[in-house]
Amino acid sequence: MQGNAPTPDGQVADAPTDNWVDRYAPPATRPFLRLSRADRPIGTWLLLIPCWWGLGLAMLADQSPRWQDAWIALGCALGAWLMRGAGCTWNDITDREFDAQVARTRSRPIPSGQVSVRGAVIWMGLQALLAFAILLTFNRAAISLGVLSLLLVTIYPFAKRFTWWPQVFLGLAFNWGALLAWTAHAGALHWPAVFLYAAGICWTLFYDTIYAHQDTEDDALIGVKSTARLFxxxxxxxxxxxxxxxxxxxxxxxxxxxxxxxxxxALVLALGGPWAMGWHMAWQLRGFDHSDATRMLHLFRLNRDTGLIPLIFLTAALFA
Structure with missing residues (x-):
């Protein structure tokens, strides 16, 4: 294993050097914000984007955008930040022994001693409660879907212990917002949202397999499974x-x-979204090099832009 020791100021090894947490946040809050991955916002984007897909597609389906949709979009953004933070906190609690053995993750707040397990549990609960308060502003069907998603969030950290396909479980959890946001607008779940959800799962398999290639050597040593190791x-x-x-x-x-x-x-414009997204993914593959961990992290982060591409086309279709 490589020797990426925690930095003296507590910065996490794979966080951008110019992230706002380490530059501007009060020192006492930094360990908890790092625990929530606030210093690495890409995960929040990847959780939020399917929500906005679902909302945009629902608005396209009934051609009746409403002022309430602005709150759904904002509520999803706030909820994604909070639930991503709660989910990452839960992940770090369950993975603390594994993280201590992996070069890229041993500088995280729990294995590096910045936050205790008890403190992490309290922080996780606070984030989840705030997210639940936002969820309660949506309709009953959306609230039910939001509560149901907790099962996937709970299971995901353990998936790499029993399957070579933990990225499927991540996809199931991270793209749930496509179902929830559609339902928050439409009042019920319909087939277009289900197909969109499936598309998001495949996209997650794409980007998280790239991400997992950073840790294949360490994962093999400690027995953690992933699609990167499998493929x-x-x-x-x-x-x-x-x-x-x-x-x-x-x-x-x-x-x-x-x-x-x-x-x-409107149909043609909306179909331009998946077409352009596919080309962006294909462009990523031209730079794929599984032996270069820095390159893999860069490609993974590019998927924020990948996911935003269909939103541009959906927005254009709404005004067509």
Whole structure:
């Protein structure tokens, strides 16, 4: 294992050097904000983007945007930040012994001694309660879906102990917002949201397999499973399958949502989203090098832009 020791000021090893937590947050709050990954915002984006997909697709489906949708979008953003923080805190509590053995993660707040397990549990509960308060402003169906998502959040940290496909469980949890935001607008769950959810899961398999290639050597030593270890030298071939599945499933979701209410122009514009997203994913594959951990982290972070691309096209379709 490589020797990435915790930095003297407590900064986490894989956090951007110019992150706002380490530059501006009061020193007493930094360990807890690091625990929530506030110094690494990419995860919040990856949790939020499917929510905005679901909301945009629901608005396209019934062609009736409402002022309430602005709150759904903002509520999802606040909820994603809080629940990502709570989920990461739970993940670090359950993985604290593994994290202490992996170069990239041993500088995290719990294994490095910045936060106690008891303090982490309290912090997790506070974030979850605030997120629940936001959830209560949505309709009953959306509230039920939000509560149900806790089962996936609870299971995910243990997935790498019993399956080579923990990225599937991450995808199930991280893309749940597509179902929730659709339902918050529409009042009920429909097939377009389900296809969109499936597309998001395939996208998660794409980006998190790239991410997991940073830790394959350490994971092998401590017995942690991942799709990166499973695919090995064949990873690019699998990533191409996930790319195609993401594009196809998102296109099916768009078609099912747009017909028959939306105009042909709106349908064409909305379908440009998965098409452009697919090209961005293909461009990432041109730079794939599983032996370069820094490159893998860079490609992983690019997926914020990947996920925002369909939103641009969905927004254009709403005004077509």
């Amino acid at each position: 090995g030298a064949n990873t690019v071939h699998w990533l191409k399958y996930f790319l195609v599945a993401t594009v196809a499933l998102m296109a099916i979701a768009v078609i099912n949502a747009a017909l028959p209410a939306a105009s042909i122009l």
